[in-house]
Amino acid sequence: MRKIELGRSGIEVTDWCLGTMTFGTQTPEDVAHAQIDRAGEAGLSFMDTAEMYPVNPVRAETVGRTEEIIGNWVAKAGAKRDGWVIATKVTGANGGFVRDGRGFDGGNLRETVETSLRRLQTDRIDLYQTHWPERGSYMFRQNWTYDPSGQDRQATLDHMLDVLTAMDALIGEGKVRAFGLSNESCWGTAQWLRLAEENGLPRIASIQNEYSLLCRLYDTDLAELGHNEDVTLLSFSPLAGGLLTGKYRDGQVPKGSRMDVGSAMGGRNRPRAHEAVAAYLDVATRHGLDPVHMAMAWQRTRPFPRAAIFGATTLAQLDHMLAGAETTLAPEVVREIDAVHHAHPMPY
DSSP: OOEEEOTTSOOEEESEEEEOTTBTTTBOHHHHHHHHHHHHHTTOOEEEOOTTOOOSSOOGGGTTHHHHHHHHHHHHHGGGGGGOEEEEEEOOTTOTTSGGGOOOOTTTHHHHHHHHHHHHTSSOEEEEEESSOTTOOSTTTGGGTOOGGGOOHHHHHHHHHHHHHHHHHHHHTTSEEEEEEESOOHHHHHHHHHHHHHHTOOOEEEEEOBOBTTBOGGGTHHHHHHHHHTOEEEEEOTTGGGGGGTTTGGGOOOTTSHHHHOTTGGGTOOHHHHHHHHHHHHHHHHTTOOHHHHHHHHHTTSSSOEEEEEOOSSHHHHHHHHTTTTOOOOHHHHHHHHHHHHHSOSOO
C-alpha cells in the first residue's frame, strides 16, 4: 500500500482510507471489526469516521454509533491501534440531529473532541475535521443553485479564527494531532490557511470532498490550491456511491445496496449519470479491467496530493476492493477516461 504525508502534518497515511459510515446500519459490528482487521492485514493504516455516522439512514438516535463501534475495536485491539491513523469529523449546523442543531465553534470544540475520544476509546484523534462549513456549502449537488450572497464575511472569518484558536489548545494538549476540513470551497480553505499562518495557529492538513470519475469539481481551483499549499484531498465516494462498480447497470438494484436503501443516492441517481457510467464501464471492458479497480487506480493518476476513502458494506466487497490495490493504468486508458469525461462532464 502506498504512503503519503497528510498535508505538512508529518503524519504518514496510506493513500487508501477505510470509510466507516455504514458501521452500525448496513454493516453490523462484528463485520465492521473484521473489516478493520482485514484492511490492516492488507496494509491499510488509515480510517475515517464522523460523529454523525452511521448513515443510510442518518437518525438522531444512532449519532455516534460508528465511533462507538470503532472504539470497541480499539479496546480489543490494544497495540494495533498505534498502527492506525484515525480521523473523525464534527457535524455542522446543517446536521440538526446533533446538539439540537447547534454546529461547532471555539466554545464547544473541546466538548465535541472529548465526546469523540470517549466513543473511540482512544487518547488522541489523529485527524479532526469540520464536516461542513457553518456558512453553507455547494457540495452534494447544491452547486446547481449555490448562492453565497447572504454570507457575512467578517462573521465567517471570526468563526474560523475562533475554531483555530480552540484547535490550537487541543493539539497542544495532545488530544488532536492534525486539523482538516470537509465539503469546503477554495475560498474557504484559503482563508483557513491564511488565518492559521497570520496567527501562528494549526495549519489545515487536508480537505475531504467528493471526488470521482463522475464528480470532478475539485479539478479546478481546489486542485491548484492542494498542490501549491500541500493540502491533501481525502476523496470520498470514489466509486460514486457504487455507480462505478457497474452493479446498477441495465436498471439492476441489488437488495441492500445504496440505491435500494435510498433511491436518490444523494442526488447521484440521474439518467445522465448512468450514461456516463456505461461509457466508463466500456473503457474498463476494452482494457480487461475491473471497473472498481479502474476507478480507484485513476485516483492515483491525479496531479495533486490525495488519498481515496472507500467503504464496503460486506467483507466480500472489501476483499474485491483490496484485490485491486496494485492496479495501474496504462496511458491510453487514462486518455480514454479523459475522453469520456469530456463527453459526459458533470453528469449529476
